[in-house]
Amino acid sequence: MSPELLFEQALNGLSFGALLFILAAGLSLVFGMMDVVNLAHGAFYMLGAYVALSVVQRTGSFWLALVVAPLALGILGVILEPLLLRRLRGRHLDQVLLTIGVSLVIVDQIGAIWGREVRSLAAPAGLDGSVPLVGGEYPVYRLFVIGFGVLLAAVVSVVHQRTKVGMLIRAGVEDAEMLGALGVNTDRLFAATFAVGAALAGLAGVVAAPVFGLQPGMDGDALIYSLVVVVVGGLGTLGGAIAGSALVGPADTFGKVLFQEFALAVIFAIVALVLLFRPTGLLGRIRVAR
């Protein structure tokens, strides 16, 4: 592999990793707080992308879509949590099953509303070109994705470590029941957590749309990649989501270059190795969630 190609693929890997972080952070947050693996996370991602498509078609503004789509998903999340998940509080596996049903409905409704063919979303003006980079051209939008992902990780880290909200989240991840006993309204906390998780999925959907396009099946891909990230990084921790996406993004990209169609075998090997030697993930804590 030539140095130019190596550099280009490294950037591709980073931008994919940044995208995975946005996607996996929401899944990890919801799991950490509520012990629920939200299997509708991929459907939320897909819905975010399609909402963005409609916003861009109506207003022509990608930046508006970048705000509206996560907001819409957040509202959906804040409605769905009390409506469905709260009724099964404490029955984690049944809550996971509920999210399967939610996913079926959302994906089918997307097909009914927006159609089932492949669509694309253009990168916003100013980011749709390329810049000269070591011996070639590189799309600006991908650089933007890297910057956006890193910025989001930094903001989330500061919120997580330095603010009162972050303190609540850390306490909730540690022991939500005890937090409730201390007088925190866990109903509201859980609804807000689920909403933020959904909003992050929607945000990832908007950011990814100009790179990967919109098509049926994108929900399953998003779900599987975010699961791989959180399994590798460690479930329910912010550091795990960062480490997992930083590892899986480049590994997947280089895997595709080196092994073409068997790239997923590379991911498979990583997951298997992590499982064998560190069943809780690289930065996971020891907890068996039943």
Add this chain to the structure above:
Amino acid sequence: MRRVATWLAIAVAAAGLVAFPYWSAGWESSRFATTVLRDILVFAIFALSLDLLVGFAGMPSLGHAAFFGAGAYAAGIASQRLATSELAVTLAAAAASAALLALVIGALVVRTAGIFFLMLTLAFAQIVFAIAFQWTSVTGGSNGLAGVGRPDLFGIDLSSSERIYVLVAVAFLAIALGLRAIVHSPYGRALVGVRENERRMRALGYDTTRLRLSAFVLAGTIAGIAGALSAYSLRFVSAQDVGIGTSIRGFVMVLIGGAGTLVGPVLGAAIVTYIERVLSSATPVAETVLGLVFIGFVLLARQGLVGIGRAAWAQARR
């Protein structure tokens, strides 16, 4: 006496089920009904095998399609590459491939439990899906594997749609009876014990990891047989057979019917297949209906139809 009468009734019903395409031949919709019933039975086998994990052993696998697909591809590829239509060969290839895959994946996942188990089985199944989807030279990739030959058994031609149906129905009955024997055996009781309290089972001297792994391989093998039957029936294997949709469909069947029972998955297979085959021609949003029905059962009737039936029966007897 009552026992004999019960078994006699079951035997008559079984004979009626196997001979369905022949006694219904006069109906106008006999052919359509036969294909729908065949698909129901194929998925009933799949759902039964999944229920062995989900309901009896308490292992909520969301990756069971991997074994269904492995069986389907193995049967299809064996019939094409080995240029044989001998059922004994292709079905053995399907069962062996599914069993081997289940052994490999199972060895990695059976130590985990609950949600973690669910996620890992899903992740591994998606990897199998990706291989099936992308290894075009062997699996046909996104085009699927077309032209799977109909089998024959020791010289008996099974290629007509009536005979394929009979093969599926006989396989269904054999597997249902076999699973009934298994869940009532000491081994089956031990699996339920692992579900209820793994630590206690270990204290009693059971090797619970091996129990769980054996259940995983057994369920995977049966799912592989279901996959092979699907390949013979449709003469086609789709990458979607390995996809998450198939795993979810099986899970929905088990839960709607009633997990931890043998009747439940069969009922569930009938309802889900009915919704998808019959209702989907009436409404474009059959999947939405399915999703809402599933949500309703998880929220309100977690024991499934069998649970509702049992509650109603208990109510009536009081």
